[in-house]
Each structure stands twice: as C-alpha cells, then as structure tokens.
Amino acid sequence: MIRKAIAAFALAMSIGSAFAAVDINTANSDALRGIKGIGPAKAKAILDEREAHGPFKDAAELSKRVKGMGGKTVERLQAEGLTIGPANKSAAAPANAGSGATRAAAAAPVVVKK
Template identity: 40%
Template sequence: MPVWLRLRCGVERRNVVALGLVLVVAAVFAAQHFWSGRTQSVPPPEVVGAAGQGGEAEPSPAPGTPPGTPSGTSPGPDAGTSVSGTGGVVVDVGGKVHDPGVRRLPAGSRVADALRAAGGVRAGVRTDGLNRARLLVDGEQLVVGAPAPAGVGSGPGGGAPGPVPSGPGTAGSGGSTGAEAGSTGAVAGSTGTGTGPVGLNTATVEQLDTLPGVGPVLARHIIDYRTEHGGFRSVDELREVNGIGEKRFADLQNLVRP
C-alpha cells in the first residue's frame, strides 16, 4: 500500500492483511454454502428382478411379451389348451347321447364330464348301469342307452309283460313298437329274453340291447368277440369284452348265459 494512502487513512499494513484474510475466508464460506445448497438431479432407481428360490433373480420378460406371461413361455393360440399326452384322456362316448363320438377331456375327468361333452343323455334314457362319479380311463369306450328292463313296459295296465307275441311290430320285452322292436319280438322265443337269461352265443344286437347298461355299440362288441373266439364258453368271458368292467359285469352276470 502506498505511503500516502496509509498516512491518509491511518491504517497500518498488518490491519490491511488481516482484513484481506477475513474477506478471503468469507468468500470461501459463501461459495461453499452456495454449492451445497444447489439443487442436484437424482438418478432413477435401478430396477432389479425379484429374487426367486435359491437366490437367483428371475429373467426379465422378452420384448413384446404381454404382462402376466410367465418367463420362458411364449404366448400362442395353442398355449395351455392341449390335453393330449399325459395331460388328458381320450374316450369314445356312444349310444343314446345327443352328440356321440370321440372326446378329449382333461385328466381326472369323470363319466359325468364325458356325458356332458357328448351333449348329454337323450330324454327318457335310463342310466342305471352308469356310475357317473367313476374316473375315466384313457382309451375306454362309454356306451349309454340301456332301455327299461323287462316288466316296465307300456302295455295295458303297465304291469309285467305277458307272453311274447310273434306278430311284427310288437316287442316282447319292453313294450316298444316299430320295426326294431318287432324283430326283437320275433326272435325272443329262441333265446329266452322273455322267460330267462339271454344266450350270449345266439342273441342278436337287438336282444343284447335290451340288457341293462348295454347299448347298440356294446352289443356289437359282444357279437364281435363271439365271432373272433368261436363263442362264449362261460359268462365270465364277458369281462374280456371291450367296454365291460366289473360294475357292468355284476349287473349282467345273472341275466345272461353262454
């Protein structure tokens, strides 16, 4: 500082140095306070996949995958709809249902599910020989449509049927009329459908159809077995016919003979 300025202001040099240091400290403090009070941008949080079992993170879904689709599964029209292989059963529903045919059902389905898939049982058809709660087996055949057993005919008085007439158009075992019933009545005398057990080696499809739990399809299977094996040697051979299980055999064993 010039001598003339020190003499004029009456300020010594050490006082000027001290004042300068104070100003420098104040400037540094003000700059630090301003910098710390400045608004800073916060980075967005990083998305981390949820950890699965074993501590491994689940992979993120591929681009274009709809929300809710499990990882590793590509959506498609056939996803989750196939019941083939070990995931379902295939059964043949025949007889007196609205829509007979082969049906593919989920595993664990029961007879009632197969009947529902075939459109339901026709009106007036008795299902006494069917266990609707039974689990279905893959490849089995389910035959529906056993007519009313003998003695529940619609003849006069509604009682037990009388002797089997030999004229066409009259059924001897069920009271039904028509061409099919007439053919049943015409041959009833030779097989004993009206007075005794049905002969497995001589009965026709129409006669076997009158048995409880036996429809046209199962009757045809019985005749096919008879043709292939040269006839029935005992009633127990009915167990080997396709479509006859233990329950149905128990219903038929006292109504038939070899």
C-alpha cells in the same frame, strides 16, 4: 272292457320279457340291447368278438375278450338277465337225445359252396 284286457295282457307280456334270460352265445343285437346296460356299441362289440373268436365259455372270458366288460359289469348284467350258455352246444345235449342217425347228421360238417 276288451281294451283293458288287451292292455293288461300287453303289460304282462312286457314285464315277462323284461325278465327273460338272454344267452350271450346265441343272442342277436336286438336281444342284447334289451338288457339294461347294453347299448348298440356294446352289443356290436360282443357280437364282433363272438363272430371272430367263437362263443364265450364263462363270465371271466367275457370280461377278458370284450373291452369295457369288467367283472363287476358282467355281474350286474347277469343280474339284469344276461346268461352265458355252453360254448359247445353239442356238449350240452344229452347223450341219448334223438336217434343215432339224427346225432350223426348233426355232427356231420356242413359244406357251403359259393
């Protein structure tokens, strides 16, 4: 009885995760490869392009910047759960979110010393 319940729960979780949206601007390689139609090579190409030139603004930019990602391919991948979140995350945050000190700290540049 418990085994059936665990199996049902596992199945429900796998189905739910199959339909979860994956933001191309924040996803790692594993998340991208979870989208039907994106394999290891395409995931690497997306991540390399994003790292080299920053986040994608929209589907048209994704099509232009990643070889093999034409308009129809991007449309199909979006139907599979691929999303293109805001390229500028700070612009997506509401203006009244958090205290002024929190917003100021978030806007401050981060300096990493080696």
